Amino acid sequence: MIKVSPKIKRILVPIISIIAGFLVGAIIMLIWNYNPIQAYSSMFASALGNMNGIGETIREASPLIFTAIGFAIASKAGFFNIGLPGQAQAGWLTSIWIVLAYPNMPKIILLPLAIIVGTIAGALVAGVAGYLRAQFGTNEVITTIMLNYIVLYTCQYLMQQVMSPNLRIDTDTTKNISSNGSLKINWLTNMFGGSRINAGIFLALVAIIIYWFLMKKTTMGFEIKSVGANPFASRYAGMSSKKNIILSMLLSGSFAGLGGVVQGLGTYQNYFTQTTSLDIGWDGLSVALLGGSTTIGILLAAILFSILKIGGLGMQTIAGIPYEIVSIVIAAIIFFVAISYVIGLLFKTKDKKNNYQQPQRKERGPNNGIDGSNIEVGKKGQI
Amino acid sequence: MNIVTTLALIVSSTFVYSAPLILTALGGVYSENSGIVNIGLEGIMTMGAFSSIVFNLTFASTFGKATPWIGALVGGICGLTFSLLHAVATINFHANHVISGTVLNLMAPPLGVFLIKAIYDKGQTENITQNFGYFTIPGLANIPIIGPIFFKNTSAPAWCAILISILLWWVLYKTRFGLRLRSCGENPQAADTMGIHVYAMRYAGILISGFMGGLGGAVFAEAISGNFSVSTIVGQGFMALAAVIFGKWNPLGAMWASLFFGFAQSLSIIGNQLPLISKIPSVYMQIAPYVITVVVLVLFFGKSVAPAADGVNYIKSK
Structure with a gap:
């Protein structure tokens, strides 16, 4: 047992999870006669070894940052937003649709418009779950899962039946968007050896700063966090839990929707x-x-997973190891994060509170200390 | 098409699509009644589908017509083994049930495809030669009208699934084991005080759900898809989860819900062969199960139907 401070423990647990996840991947590869060292080295080499690889890795990370922020905001408020895929998909389809419908609008209007519409689409999908949770207490895990599939099939329908044939190549693919609605930046693409890197990464960095500011510096963030930490205490303090539930889900969905927007306008262009x-x-x-x-x-974490995902493609071609090992490693890492309780047992935290002797209260006032816990009721006749 | 053949077509395809849902949903019912939320049903089904297809391709010549049935059992055992991950994580290691279940869903498809690539050197298997096909129940099929609709050229796994759900209903509500299992989902502290081994009961709940989920995945693969690829199980497990909720955490309820979802699913596929239905866009049939589940959840609010301690970790005090 190693003694560490709680702060270091918080850093060590994910690091150990990552190492353990890689080990699980290595063991699976060994069982099937693949060389794990060759796999991991070719993975990192192809993700970080040249400018194109680095560009692709950054490109891959940008939507992940958005969706991760989306999940984080909801979880700060005490919810599991499992509906990120559906929200991102709604953002992707709507933003592309807007750009395709108005290809000649000036870039300065079209691009923000497409981004905003995609964001709203994501927010609305999550908002349904938030509203049902606030109004009817419906479990958001179930509603968001169901919404994923509702969105999936609705998007299929919209794409195949509703969208004008002029905007599509065939029933399953749209035309490419005009440069007026694209997040591509030519000098950036050239700098990174023709990779699909785009302005999405700048938006993602801005989003991270917004997320930090929102959670640490604003009343809104504080309320969301306190509703997540203790809904009853927050209500007692005069915060509306209903408002904060819906708000946090709307925010969560808008970030997830933005992830889809960046994926559409940046990566795929359709x-x-x-x-x-x-x-x-x-x-x-x-x-x-x-x-x-x-x-x-x-x-x-977004950069790490992008390295895995982009490097995995290289690994498949160079070392001939199936790409799926990457997803197995990621799932294994999350498994170890989920059982962090056990990993935490390896370390003993130095608990500073133990040195601090709490003053003993003799007896509480008549109504259990609600109106001032420090009022001591002394012996008879003293008051 | 006359009415009897039309109905026979609808009923038989409903049965084919319901069978995997019924089996998997029954597993979900057991897991949730023991107090463990299992959103990993999708992943468990994937493993069941994977193992049964591999078994079927390997042993089709040895076992002949019995292959899909043995393959389903193999799928069940594989699902059970896979669900151990969820059991260990949630029961012993105090993991969050939703995260742990998501890990199953994240893990299963790449693991299945990786193994397929490692074994067959390609991303998708061949089609199996021995599938469940259609089955006519002797005797019952001769009953006029009802016979041709329900018992002729029907899905044998579906009838088995219906019988299993009656059996599992009896086990859950009429036996000592069932009562103990439910008590662990309602109030683990009280159950523990009465001397029930809460951890063992919850293990039983998850392992049953793993077995049934694996069975469901295997039936889906061997009756509907016919091969295994990354897109074999897409949303089936979540639909089974929806059936658990729509069926109010009751085995028979889950069975009826699964039959209904199977009906909606089959309409979206055979709908264009039927008059009237062919005019409705298939999207409504496709999203119906999911929309209905959300609506049902909203309507049932206030009548606490889910097990009270569902999703709550029980940590035994020393």
Whole structure:
């Protein structure tokens, strides 16, 4: 048992989870006669070894940062937003649709418009779950899961039946968006060897700062956190839990929607029919869990998972190891984060509180200390 | 098409699509009644589908017509093994049930595809040669009208699933084991005080759900998809979870809910063969199970129907 301070323990637990996750991947590869050292080295080499790889890694990280922030905000308020994939998908389709519908609008209007509409779409999807939770107490885990599939099939329908054929190549793919609505920046693409890196990363960095400011410096963030920490105490302090539930879900959904927007306007430049719920949703959830919903944690975890995902492609071509090992490693890491209680047992925290002797209260006032816990009732006749 | 053949078509395809849902939802009912939320049903089904397909492809020549049935059992055992992860994490290691269940869902598809690539060197298996197919129940099929609709060329796994759900209802509500299992989901402290081993009961709940989920996945793979790829199980597990809720955490309720969802799903697929239905966009049938679940949750609010301690970790005090 190693003695560490609680702060270091908070950092050590995710690091140990990452190492353990990589080990699980290595063991699985060893069982099937693949060379794990070759796998991991080719993975890191192809993700970070050249400018194109670095560009792709950064590109991959940008939507994950958004979806992770989305998950983090909801979890600060005490909710599990499992609906990130659906919210991101709604943002992706609507933003692409807007750009396709008005291809000739000036960039300065079109791009913000598309981003805002995509954000609102994501917020609305999550808002449904938030409203039901606030108004009827419906479990948000179930509603957001159900909404994922409602959005998935609705998007299929909108894409195949409602969207004008002029905007599509075929029933499953839209045309590419005009440069007026694109997040692509030519000098950035050229700098990173023709990778698909785009302005999304700048938006993501801004989002991280907004998230930090919102949670640490504003009343809104404080209320969201306190409702999550103790809904009863917050109500007693005059905060509306209903308002904060809906607000946190709307915020959460808008960040998830932005993730989809960046994926659409930045990475793919079009929309194509999805058959399963979006990866960036689940990966964002993993990022937030590994990063412990902190700003630095989300940034680092998003970069790590992007290295894995982009490097995995290289690993598949160079070392001939199936790409799926990457997702297995990510899932294993989250498994170890989930059982952090056990990892925490390895360390003994130096508890400073033990040195501090709490003054003993003799007896409380008549109504259990509600009106001032420090009032001591002394012996008879003293008062 | 006359009415009897139309109905027979609807009923048989409803049965085919319901069977995996019924089996998996029954597992969900047991897990949730023991107090463990299991949103990992999707992942468990994936593992069941994977293992049964591999078994089927390998042993089809050895076992002949019995292959899909043995394959389903193999799928069940594989699902049970996979669900151990969830059991250990939530019961012994105090993990959050939703996160742990999500890990199952994240883990299963890549693991299945990785193993398929490692074994067959491609991302998708061949189609199996021995599938469940259609089955005519001798005797009952000769009853006029009802016979052709329900018992002729029908899905054998579906009838098995219906019988299993009656059996599991009896176990959950009429036996000592069932009562103990439910007490662990309602009030683990009280159950522990009465000398019930809460951890063992919760293990039983999850392992049953793992077995049933694996069975469900195997039936889906061997009756509907016919092969295994990353997109074999897409949303089936979540639909089963929806059936658990729509069925109010009761085995028979889950069965009826699954039949209804299977009906909606089959309409979205065979709908264009039927008059009237073909005019409705299939999207309404596709999203119906999910929308209905949300509506049901909203309507049932206030009548606490979920087990009281569902999703709450029980940490035994020393």
